[in-house]
Amino acid sequence: MERRTVFKAVLATGAAALAAACSTSTDGTALPLGGSGDSGNGGKPVDPVAKITATPAVNAKDANVREPVVVQVTDGKLSEVKVTDADGDEVEGDLSADGLTWKSSEPLGYGKTYTYSAKATGADQRPVELTGSFATVEPAKQVRATLNPADDAHVGVAMPISVKFKQAPKDRAAVEKALKVKTDAEGAWGWISPTQVDWRPKEYWPENTTVEVEANLYGVDLGGGAYGKADVTTKFKIGRNQVVKVHTPDHVMKVYRGGAEAKSYPCSNGLDSDVNRNTPNGTFIVMSKEPTAVFDNARYGYTNVNKKWACRISNHGEYIHENQDNAAAIGKTNNSHGCINLLDADAKDFFDSALIGDPVEVTGSQLQSPTGSDVKDWFYDWSTWKTLSAVK
Incomplete structure (x- = not known):
């Protein structure tokens, strides 16, 4: 009798062990040994401890193409991360040394759908996975x-x-x-x-x-x-620091290098008696250099006038250029239509020395700066210039 009693006890123990090894979840899915069957949790499944999250989130719309894609895990380490577009091309990115974060390293495309595939192993040695997709903004x-x-x-x-x-x-x-x-x-x-x-x-x-x-x-x-x-x-x-200065009543164009006067050229500026023909005041810049230029102004009766060594200083129509035909007035009187006239040799000498962006400071005129020019940055004092910013 004692031996039979011991045998029954052994059978009972074996049956209990078998039940623990093959327990099932509430939906009938078999769970592995050591899995979510847990007598301390009333037999309910226990979720893996690792959690994978992503930015943009799965199913996100209108994602910013400039912001990096970030995949992170808590209570585990990432083992694989792929973000692919509709053609299967992978987005470049890097996994951090600690295995906790993956971040993309290239911009995304406009109006595209990207798919996540991320895997990690938790501190409990159980695998977790993130799948899904998101879409980027599509500009009008x-x-x-x-x-x-x-x-x-x-x-x-x-x-x-x-x-x-x-x-x-x-x-x-x-x-x-x-x-x-x-x-x-x-x-x-x-x-x-x-x-x-x-x-x-x-x-x-x-x-x-x-x-x-x-x-x-x-x-x-x-x-x-x-x-x-x-x-x-x-x-x-x-x-180099080169600055041109013209005080129109003086009929002289001076060139300064590093703050010291380097050259002085006789000139003729815009006609003093007609404000509309004055060379206007302001700090201009050399905008372009043209070995030959054609001048037209039907209002004042001239067309197809060819001049050499022309440096444009304004889209209002002002140049520094050769006008050997006006040699009698150069250095003596102002009679141009707004340009700064130089003798041929002087115009060539200045032309060769000039850089695009050299400042040309004009003073002494009755005509103020032409605000219609699209290169007018230096017409503003500093405090006024700062008010033109949209960032306050």
Whole structure:
């Protein structure tokens, strides 16, 4: 009898062990040994401890293409992360050394759907997985911007940085926040038209310095459903410090290098007796250099007049150029239609020395600065210039 009793006890114990090894969840799915069957939890399934989360979240819409995709795990370590587009191409990214975070390292595309596949192993040695997809914003319009000066340009000390848009952005502050100027010079952005924002230093650029600019506009919400089409960058060099000064009543154009007078040329400026023909006051810049230029002004009765060594200083119509035909007046009287006339040899000498962006300071005129010019950055004093920024 004692031996039979012991045998029954052994059978009972074996049956209990078998029941623990093959317990099932409430939906009838078999759970592995050591799995979610837990007598301390009333037989209810126990979730794995690791949790995977993602930004953008699964099923997110209109995700920002510029913000990185971030996949994170708590109470575990990531073993695999893939983010792929509809063509199966993987988004580049890096897993942190501690295995807790994966972050993308390239921008996303507009109007695309991306799929997550992330795996991790928890502190309880149980695997977890994240799957799903999200969609990025699809702009109503993508707006292209251009940046000036161009790469490797060599420019004068008054040269502004200009960002121009094909369409006027509504959110100007968002644009400015996406722009970066790498320089030690103090300066600020200012909107000089609905489609153009310029950066100029408070004072002229320090000579012989290198400037880098980043316009990180891709993914920037410009307002009204428009987004930036692409990033634009440039790296350029400031040249020697050359400043041109003309006090119109003196009939002399002086050129200063490093603050010291280097050249002095006799000149003839705009006709004094007609304000509309005056060479206007203001700080201009050399905008372009043209070995020959054709001048037309039907209002004053001349067309197809060819002149040499022409440096444009305003879109209002003013140039510094040769006018040997006016030699009798040069250095003696002002009789031009607004341009600064020089003798042929002097015009060539100045032309050869000039850089785009050199400042030309005109004083003594009755005509004030032509605000219609699209290069008018230096017409503003510093305090007024700063009010043109959209970032307050």
